[in-house]
Amino acid sequence: MFARKSIAQVQRETETSELKRTLGKWNLLLLGVGCIIGAGIFVRTGSAAALHAGPAVLLSFVVAGIVCAFAGLCYAELSSTLPVSGSAYTYGYTTLGEFVAWTMGVLLLLEYGIAASVVAVGWSGYVVSLLADFGIHIPAQLTGPAGYTLMRDGAPVLIDGQTVTTIFNLPAFLICIALALLLVRGVSESAKVNNIIVAVKVSVLVAFIVVGGLIVLSKLPQLIATNWTPFIPANQGDGKYGVDGIMRAASIVFFAYIGFEAVSTAGQEAKDPKKDMPFGIIGSLVVCTVIYMLVAAIMTLLVPYTSLNVPDPVAVVVDAFGPTWSWLAKIIKIGAIIGLTSVVLVLMYGQTRIFYTMARDGLLPRVFANVHPKFKTPYINTLLVGVITAVCAGFLDINLLGDATSVGTLAAFAIVCLSVIYLRRTAPELPRGFKVPLYPITPILGILSCGYLITTVPASVLLLFVIYLGVGMIVYFFYGMHNSNLQKGEPQDDRPDMGEYVAPVGEQP
Template sequence: VRTGNAAALHAGPAVLLSFVVAGIVCAFAGLCYAELSSTLPVSGSAYTYSYTTLGEFAAWIMGALLLLEYGLAASVVAVGWSGYVVSLLKDFGIVIPPQLTGPAGYPLLKDGVQVVIDGVPVFTQFNLPAFLICTVLSILLVVGVSESAKVNNAIVAIKVAVIVAFIVICGATVLMDLPARIAANWTPFIPPAEPGEGHFGVGGILRAASIVFFAYIGFEAVSTAGQEAKNPKKDMPFGIIGSLVVCTVLYMLVAAVLTLMVNYKSLNVPDPVAVAVDSMGPQWAWFAGIIKAGAIVGLTSVVLVLMYGQTRIFYTMARDGLLPRVFSAVHPKFQTPWINTLTVGLLVAVAAGFFDINILGDLTSVGTLAAFAIVCLTVIWLRITAPDLPRGFKVPLGPLLPILGIGSCLYLITAIEAKVLWFFAYYSVGAVLVYFAYGIHFSRLQQ
């Protein structure tokens, strides 16, 4: 969803290297997740790990960070979903008014130039498709949509098939005139630095790494299987590093094909793959339709899973007394936390409908990086306070890798735009105030 933005504004074709940087940072955090999941007898999540080891206040902060990692991530993916839906509908002659396909108050552009009607500049007002998909999915979650293993496997197969088809078929067209495409779109591979924070050059690669880091959200689910692994000391690092290597290679191949097919300057859109397949010409319209439809199916499931994860985090926090009890109230018929789910749906839908995908994505990355840093810190803290605790898996090289994890996460945070970091600072202060105004007085520990 954000690969095009990372390439267009920050790294150029060198966005491939940004995926490597982000993957290495994730590896540090993933190994720390693995140690915690194989050590603590609790269901695997950053919130429960923090609650068990660092205490209630740290758990509250982690819960606030996970709202950015899951809640805002759902909004970002919904905006990307909107881009692919708008593109696919346009192929069938159905055009949604452009003013209703973007965040509020942003210039409506055509070929990079702001649209002007009767001398009046036109601005986008609301991302209607993104708002609608979040609303519909929240209602489905209330009713109780649970994906069976077969359905989930089918959706994963569709996602992988779309990625592989894009790499193979589009890659083949690229190879037909590779020298010309390299000269036109990959020269220079690392565009020279320009004024501004993280615009090309090495700084741009690192800035783009903080953006494409978004693509790795959810990888920590691999680490939560530590208690089920037959040989965790061997299986966990292999599973985590192996999955990250596979994902990184796939991401790099997609980014390579994208930036060779279309000049990176044209990719600052929420649906970069659609832009690339459309550039193949009308004779490939059938293939473009398949890719877009597959992307829509895959992104729909991602939004659903992220929203579901956020509702379960709120549910757990409410049971711990850190949020009002109403967030753990279960619907008498559907047996789902319906008020919680509708609240999450409203927050996600409003964010997707009114806010820019780049700001939402950066906030998601900041929250996720901060959460990963705390997870790495938790491993160090537990090593000090409970050195004799049985561990099915231990992060190798003592405290070195957790320290590298903390440092790399914090460094990528500093690469994000200052205005986003200021917003994150205000958000964090607000979270602390809410804890001392409500959570500390009504928590289960205090009771």
């Protein structure tokens, strides 16, 4: 239950992986940018502002960015030390033991698979909006979760005088299935597609920032008086506005920063992981934080925050540019769709690699690690991930999915920060391509800040989270623990060939 992988075994698995090394540092940076930019700007920013922070959602991004920086630095150190597929799961296995590793795997299903569902729902909203601009209308009943009353600007949507109750989100379901099939063809092809998508998406966002910024500057005093006064709405309790609302909104938008963590799941496919992975993690975090701040400021200045409680808030903002820019509004909506496509792609990619690693360790059935003879991808688990994300996106509410993702992400990040502390104490001689600055302050702050943001999530979501973890523990005790490679006593070399002796994790040198 508390068995740990040695450093030697982790390094040996890196060498014996069947996955091809095709990703350079710029591929990894674009991989991170492709995941980070999307959910935070295009999907959940609107609800975070409308329901919790008001115009001060800008500060929520600052808070989330700072918390993410703590975790990002810890990820950079671990990824340069243990550059293997599996991300936080592998880090936990090597430092804190198998039970923690299994827990991390359960958390990462929320952080990746369910997050992909969240973004797919946002993707659906933009597709529906764009098609409507061209006179094509998807039946409203097929554009939302089961049993949901369609809302717009805080009021129910009426068709023929009747409210609309949705049955199934068809576009969200279809995009998940389509991208799963793309991933089956292989990471190399998927990475090339992602690079193109990121380039288009960033170009569209630059256009949004430039045009929106010019409009804002032309009437800044008026906009501040109208939409930014008060900048922090009065606290109404239960995380609605005020400082509490800012922190609640930070927990909502935080999951949008998981792109840097997706980079760490690509360890076995990076050309030079010890150098390239820290570059991809920190670089993508810096680039995307700057973009988030600019876009959030423009959004909340141009449109009253009460109008942003929609799955496609950017569409609402670009429509406010005015008729002169109607052509640009359509282009930006297309860019949003392209951007969200890349986010779903990267999140699903990360989830499949985590399942792949867990199956190789015996914690999941071996079929999850079966590699396609032609494409060299874990095709069976990729198809399963596609089905899981598609069903969740098609039937469940975006706010429930988003809150679950946030809790899982924050818990996983806290464990990663703890892993850095443990590994520094138990294996100080281990070569590290990157070291966390201001150690141990940085990882400690990461643990505390992640824990605090978890407390801002509604109690009902936390209860569901505990139940979910409980089910995961049952699966571990009845299957994973009995089939684990380590528990079965498979031999492993505890002394890595690194020029000097490095104590296996869990032993003092």
